[in-house]
Amino acid sequence: MRVRRVAVIGAGHGGQAMAAYLGLLGFRVALYNRSAAPLEPIAAAGGIFLEGEVGGFGPVERVACTIGPELRRYRLVMVVVPATAHRQVARWCAPFLGDGQVVVLHPGRTGGALAFHTALREAGNRADVLVGEAQTLLFASRVTGPARVRIYGFKRQVRAAALPAARNAELLATLREVLPLFTAADSVLETSLDNIGAVFHPAPLLLNAARVESGEPFEYYRQGISPAVARVVEALDAERLAVARALGLRLRSARQWLAEAYGAWGAGLYEAIQANPAYRGIGAPLSVEHRYLDEDVPASLVPMAALGRRLGVPTPVMDGIIHLAGALRGTDYWRCGRSLAEMGLEGMSAEQIQRWVTLGEMDEAMVV
């Protein structure tokens, strides 16, 4: 059964770009969004104008701010929302997802597929819905006007994994019918922990908080990650790698990632960042009210630290960033962030987690 129809949930820049691009490729696309505002011009135009790396018009056959039984007709569901909304989207979709549908989070951040799956089950959905997550959003994009979006560039390759990984082939076959740039990750543990945004987003924003609030522009990577800030980022990265190791994964460090993704080498992280021409001119956020804290802390650092705590891996720098960012934003990211319970991993050992994400085997007592 070939994929003909794709539902896209989320009409931010990524969701609009996804809907437009798939429409342009000839798929029948539905676009859902909680608020109607971005949808109205799309409904009026019958689709989305695409510019940049890909130009044209992507028809969208259906736009809606409520999900109904028609979701069942879309074999592939692309979720392109901030990770903090994954559970809510799952609850929203739960009554209408059935056997054979495939849901992919772009991206999952840390534990997105696990949280989505758990929320579906909690909402009473027992259907054979295959949930997976991509390691990153496949393109850089920006909304440039009503019903108009620009794609700056595609990633060369994006890894994705199904939950459980035993069904990776099935997920990838479906996904690649639509977007061939996806390749299989080992499991959602890999896509979840190979989360470079978790390393590069919250810490430098936190350690530049007053400068961001001063309103003076500065370059986020090249000026915001000074030698001292780079040492904190490296300590955080080492904790991420230690959590991954406790789950049997050997991931590359942020510094190795810079070398592989950009050919940017350096004796340390600071030098590697300075050596990366792709970071030139990337400005810092203009406010601390920004997804670098509000998404990356609760949906990346909190679940990583929760895994660390469960597995006996100390994450003091990660914990510190979570608490300081919470104090800075006046919120408790521990409470509102992605917990082991939300990911359906409460009480599991490293081995039980591995068995569940790879083979789908879960001890009876663990089943929600």
Next chain:
Amino acid sequence: MRVRRVAVIGAGHGGQAMAAYLGLLGFRVALYNRSAAPLEPIAAAGGIFLEGEVGGFGPVERVACTIGPELRRYRLVMVVVPATAHRQVARWCAPFLGDGQVVVLHPGRTGGALAFHTALREAGNRADVLVGEAQTLLFASRVTGPARVRIYGFKRQVRAAALPAARNAELLATLREVLPLFTAADSVLETSLDNIGAVFHPAPLLLNAARVESGEPFEYYRQGISPAVARVVEALDAERLAVARALGLRLRSARQWLAEAYGAWGAGLYEAIQANPAYRGIGAPLSVEHRYLDEDVPASLVPMAALGRRLGVPTPVMDGIIHLAGALRGTDYWRCGRSLAEMGLEGMSAEQIQRWVTLGEMDEAMVV
């Protein structure tokens, strides 16, 4: 017995100002310092030139970089060194301190007198040496040349406490013979926890790390403590007050302190800092290699957090600052900072700590 001779340990700006001022007042002053460099011009001149709030020449009868039996002749010993050196100074003095001598730390930061007393005992000194600490250094000063120091201004009043507080009258009588601006604090818990530097120094420096390293000058308080940074500082301050409360102390908040010390009022800490004319023009440190981290973290935040942990008071923001500052400076402040053991408080309950610092009563099992 009137005080005639005062030993000053430490020849930084504070120690030189202390020695010069006491010399000018007519006391016979010895000045000790680990390194000989600042002492040589003082030895050559026979004292220190004083300028600023007080002008003149303060004779110094003895300068030395080793301490010997002659220390016994100085009834009052003023320790004016970074708090991270308190234990080392105690070990240095231990063989030469005897009954009736009074040692005062200017200031103790958090747990200075406790740490000094414990180090004396550990070094085998069992004499009746009265150890106390001041809440802050009594003047603002700066070294302006060889054997030359400027006092910018005196605090109106500085609180000090003896260990135990039952001997406050004795300590204050001795101290006030020399410097009448001292008044009695409840106990060293008050001088140790009413530590505003611990609140205002490490967190803003950490949250401005890249800006400090950029070399661009900015005002430490008025620009470095933006609204978001102020929220972190207030969360930290609330933890300090909670630790104090667990020890039976009701201390004023940093915001109340700004109102009392400077008449600077505001709806929140940010507004109070903006309203404080005394903070105008105070530049930020030029490097993260600075006592705001290297002294205030190990000798203020670490002992406060250790007390919190012992007493079941969560200090997640404080812990976070300690860990992030450690990562930033490439050191483990938990390990090198002031522990409960160093303060001689290991295993004590809140009530045992209170009894020890106020009455000098210690359970047999606790005696070093």
